Amino acid sequence: MSRPAWDWRLSDLSNVQKNGRMVFSCFSCGGGSTMGYKLAGYTVLGNVEIDPQMMRIYRQNHKPKYPFLLPIQDFKALPNQELPPELFDLDILDGSPPCSVFSMAGDREDKWGGEHAFREEQAVQRLDDLFFDFLDVAEKLRPKVAIAENVRGMMVGKARGFISLVLSRFRELGYKPQLFLLNSATMGVPQKRERLFFIASREDQNLPSLQLEFNEPPILYGDIRSGEGSPINPDSKTYTRWHKRRPPDLNMGDVTEREEGKMSNFNTILLKDQKVANTLASSSVFLRTDQPRHISDMDAIRMQTFPSDYDFMDANVQYVCGMSVPPLMMKKLAEQINLQWLSEK
Template sequence: MKKMSEWNWSLDKIKDVKKNDFKVVSCFSCGGGSTMGFKLAGYEVIGNVEIDPSMMKLYKQNHNPKYPFEMPIQEFNRLSISKIPKEFFNIDILDGSPPCSTFSVSGKREQKWGGAFSFREGQAKQRLDDLFFDFIETADRLQPKIIVAENVVGLILGKARGYVSAIIEAFDEVGYTTQLFKLNAATMRVPQKRERVFFVCHRKDLSYPKLRLELHEQPITYGAVRTGKGRPISQESETYKRWKKRRPKDRNFGDIMKREIGRDTNFSTVIFKDQLVPNTITASSMYLRNDVPEFISNEDIIRIQTFPYDYDFMDQNVQYVCGMSVPPIMMKKIAEQIYLQWLK
C-alpha cells in the first residue's frame, strides 16, 4: 500500500496520534493552523482566543475547543481570574500569531506603523503594532511554561528590527528567555516557500537548554501536490493578456510588467510551475498555473497549506482562511522538537 504524503491527511488522523499529556492555549487562532500542528504532534489544545466571529465559527466546527473565547485579546486580558479556566494558568504552551501585517515586506510599510486596522468588514479595528505586546501581557498573566509566537519575516528587516528588540525585552521583563528563529516551511515537508519568524520562549525558572530547530527535509514541488481543475482565466481580462506574455523564467507578473513598462508592479500575481516549490499562500494574492490559463484550485491551496482534506471551510473563502493560518505541518515539526528537546 502506498504511504500517504504528510501533507495529505484528514482530521480523523488526530485521534490516532499518540498523546504526550501536554496542553496548549492558542491566541489569534484563526482557522486553527497552529492548533492542528500541535495536535498532530500529540498535544491537547484546550482553548483559544479569536476576535473574528467567522473564524471562531470555523474553529468550533473543526476543533471543538473546550474553552473558546470570542473576543479581542485586550478584552481577554481584562477578564477577572474567576472567568478564566484554572487550566489556562501555568499552561504548558501558550501559542499565538499576533497579526502584524504592517511589518510585511510589501508596500510602504513604515507609513502604516501606528495605525489602527481591521482585516475585513465586521472585525474590530486594532493597532496591529500593539498586538504582540498585548499577547505578552496575556503571557504575563497566564505564566505558561513555554510560548510560541509566529510572525512575518518583515519583522526582522530594516527599521522593524528595533520592534523585535522591544518584544524580546518585554518577554524578559515578564520572566521569559527568548530564542528567535527564521524558518522556511519548504524545509519542513510543507510544499510552500513560506518564510516566517518564530519567537520561542521559556520561563526563566525552567532550566531548558538552547532549542535547536535545524530542519532540512526535501522540498515538495507544485507538481507533486497539484490536483483538480482551476477556475479559468477570462480571455477578455487583463490578467489573461499578461499571462499570455509570460516567459519561461517569469515567476510573477512583476517580471512581465518590468519587461513591458519598466517597473515592478503586480508581483502579487504569481505563476506556479510544476517543477518549482510554490510561493507563500497569502489571503489576497492571485495564483495562476503556468501551463494552462487557470487559477490554481482550492484543492491546491489546501494541500500547499497542509490543511486536512476534510477541513470544513463552511461559507468561508478557502484562500483567506489558509493564507491567514500557520501551516499545520510547519507547526507540527516545531512542536515535535519542543517536546523532544524540552518536555520529554
C-alpha cells in the same frame, strides 16, 4: 501504500498518541497552529479569536473546550477567577499576532502606530500593539513556553527595533526568548514560507537553548497539484499578460515590467510544476504557468498542509489557509519543543 504527510484528514487525529501537553491559542484564525499541535500529540484547550467567521470555522473543525470570541485586549482584562484553572497550567501559550504592518508589501512603516480593522467585522485596533497584548496574556497565564509567530518583514529595516522591544519584554516577564527564522519548505510543507518564531521558556525551569534544524526534502508544486482551478477571464489584462509570459518569469510583475514598463502585479504568482510553490498569502493570486487557470482550492489546501476534510463553511479557502500557520510546520516545531524541553528525562 501510505499517504504523504501533507495528504491527511482531521479524522487522522484520533490515531495520534497524546503526549499530555496542554496548549492555548491566541489569534487562532482557522487553526493552522492548533492542528499542528494536535498532530504532534498535544491537547489544545481553546482559543481567542476576534473574527466571528473564523471562530465559527474554528468551532466547527476543532471543537474547542474553551473558546473566547473577543479581542485579546478584553481577554487579558478578564479577572483570573473567571478563567478556567487549566489555563494557568499551560505547557504552551501560542499566538500569531496579525502582522500586516510588518509585511514587505506597500508603505508598511506608514501604518505603524495607526488604528486599523484587520478585516471587515473586526474591531479597530493598533495592530503593532497586538504583540504586546499577547505578552500581557503570557504574563497573566505564566505558561512554561510561549511561542509567537510572525512575518520575516519584522527583521527588515526599522522593524528590527520592534524585535528588540519584544525580546526585552519577554525578559522582563521572566522568560528566556530565542528567535528563529524558519522556512516551511524544509519542514515537509509544499511551500516556500519564511516565518519568524519567538520561542521563550520560563526562566525558573532552567531549560537549555532550543536547537532547531530541519532538512526535509522539497515538495514540488507538481507533486501536490490537483483539479483544474478556475479559468483566467479571457477579457482581462491578466489573460493578455499571461500569454506574454516567458520561461524566466516568476510572477506577472515580471511580465508587466518587461512588456509595459510598469512595476505592478508582482503579487500574481506563476506556479511551475518543477518548483516549490511561493508563500500562500491570503491576498495573492496564483496562476498555473502551463495553462490559463488559477490554482484549485485543493492546491491551496495541500500547499498549506490543511486536511482534505477541513470544513471551510462560508469562507474563502485561500483566505483561511493564507492566514494560518501550515499545520505540518507547527507539528515539526512542536515535536522538538516536547522532545527537548517538555518531556520528562
